[in-house]
Amino acid sequence: MKKLLSLVLISSLILPTLAWSASTNKKTCPECEMKTNAFTEDKIVRVCNDVSDIICKDVKLDERRACNESDETIFSKATTKEDIFKFAQGCFKSGVTSFVQFFTDFLPQLLRGIWDATKMAAGAVTGDSDVWSKLKGMYESSTSIAADIYEAVQEDPGAYFSKIWSKVVDVVGPMVAGYDCLKPQKKVENICGFIAGWIVPPAVLAKVLVRGVKEVKFLRDHGALSISEKGKLAKALEHAENRPVLTLKQMQELEKSFEKLGYTDDQFEFIYKSGGLQKFKLAELKPITSAEGKAQKLALLGEQKAAVKQTAKNPGQVALKADVSSDFFTTTSTGVNGVVNSSGQIVERIIENGSEVAYRVRMVDPNTKKIIETTFSAEQMARLNAKAANKETTAAITAAIAKDPKLKSPQQEFIELQKKEDARLAAKKAEQDKANGFEVKEVDMLEFERAKAAQVKNYEGGIDYVAEKPPGKIILTKEPPKKPEPPKDPTKPASLYESGYVQVLTKNKMGVTTVMPAQIMKTVVENNVEKYVVRILDKSSNTYIEKKFSALEMTMMRAKDAPAVGNEIKMFDRAAGVTGLD
């Protein structure tokens, strides 16, 4: 009797839908009638006034979808995967041009599409009489809520879409969240492609739940969906490989079983998504309060902890090269020679969320007296009290050296060792270069920057290696490419190292700031105002530009923008005749 009742009810639900679909075809979509006729033999009903008509209005008719409600195949039997892909592509094109329409018109239509899935779900619960008793008031409620949904979507389609779908489908959640809300078109493109994968097959929602990942992979494999390798979606796909295919009912039963064992919903979700269900048979699992259960929990959720650890290391970390002229520290350690002071220098600061979390340092090994490289955590460095010690020690060293130039501080020792080490490595490299037939040329900072820019612009230009710190050396191949010589300036100072170097920051129309290395060439007096003639290297064109700056402008450049780079600032101060800047 129940089955009969269910059949009657299901029929009463399905038949009006079919009738509506058929009647709509005739009324609103004459071209579709033609399409319907073309499929008559396959009994295909073309669904018009549907999602494809809205979001794929620019797509050729024969690339749109048709629907056969009776055997739950929306495309005809002859439809290939390529046809489906074309459909998805079409969605991209028209979705981009009608963002709001996509959400306002498309979303309700999508709900209609989910009807198919519901039919399937209804079939699965026909034994549940409670479902049918709830139907009283459901018609009114669903109608009523449809109006509320319409208003919510109308007001803020993107927000509503995100909110709902992140709840409904776990695959969509990371996807929606992963796209930049400032780029709605991108969002539409991808989600449209995604959705195309859902509505093309019939059992929409169920399919997304159970096989949604398969649809995503299909679109990805066809190039319809670009997925960042490191993104959440890619991880979800990876995990999905290990995930067993479960029906909703099976999933619910499993969830309840895990709950009884003491796992939370979130933990169960993680275990399911990470492929943990295959690690143990359900019958083998013990309550998490038992010793065996604890071990099982650790095995099942271990990856969750690891994932958290991994996340903490990766995002937002930036390695900043330390200022070469500072950041010394001194540490005391006990080695084979007893308690010794050792000195080092911070080479890189690892920044995460604006805070320094670690430091890469070079220091003197107190035992071997050789330079070693290691990493200190922020806590370790805090213990060393590096920054405070640095200032105090530097001041103390300066004072001590002033009194007795022969005195060697730990810092001096470090610097000397470092110089020796650098020299040794440079000599070794030079030897190798020479053996390989390269020549070494010493250049000043501007020439160095020019060469570096040339290297970036044209790697084939012959420059194989650029030294790390200007002024420095560049190594050219035996036959360096012939390039126009930079203009010669007769006022160029005799010594490269006595001139003032500055860095000029420029902004283009897009607001992009570019740092250009520059050199003060001379001063001139114009209208009783002293101005500085500065030669700037334009990296983009690899040419020199000369500009005049007043003393005030120079001061502002120095104070506001120009990064302090070692002794260049001192030189600049002297050249400009400005005091009290530091």
Add this chain to the structure above:
Amino acid sequence: MVGYMKYAYGVLALVCLSMNAYSIEFEKMEIKGYEKKIISETQIRYVKRTNPKKVIHLQVSQYNPENLWKEETIKDEISKMFETRKSMYKVFGFSDIEFYDYKLANTKTHPRLDIFGSYRKINDKKVYFSETNIYFEKKFLQVKIINEAQTDSGKIPKVEIDNVLVQIKAQELEVN
């Protein structure tokens, strides 16, 4: 999550279903002071010209005539429907659903059920609604006034929905 999905199935079925009812002559229905937009063959939306936050939705949907409301059980049935609707609202991102009044009227012509309530949208804004369901032979007409307002002054009085029904001549309609 999975619990939501179960509800989603039922809800979406009925949302979709509600859109599939037969049409009535929507073109002729005007409400004074409101701008009309025909959304589909079964749904019209009216927006108040002086306050776009106030809208009226007219929808036609189907129901099971053998399972109509009864005076003696309505209290319990409304309570059940409230719980169901609460779950449905949750699925669709709404919260704080409240029914603060209802009224069943078995008139000579067509039975009518009014519901007054409120909910919060995803942006936390409060919405008051007044809904009337008028039952015809096989279909029912739902008139819903939705008003976004921050205080209880946004509640919609019964007289307002009565006024709408008079204007659209609801009792004279032949929805089937």
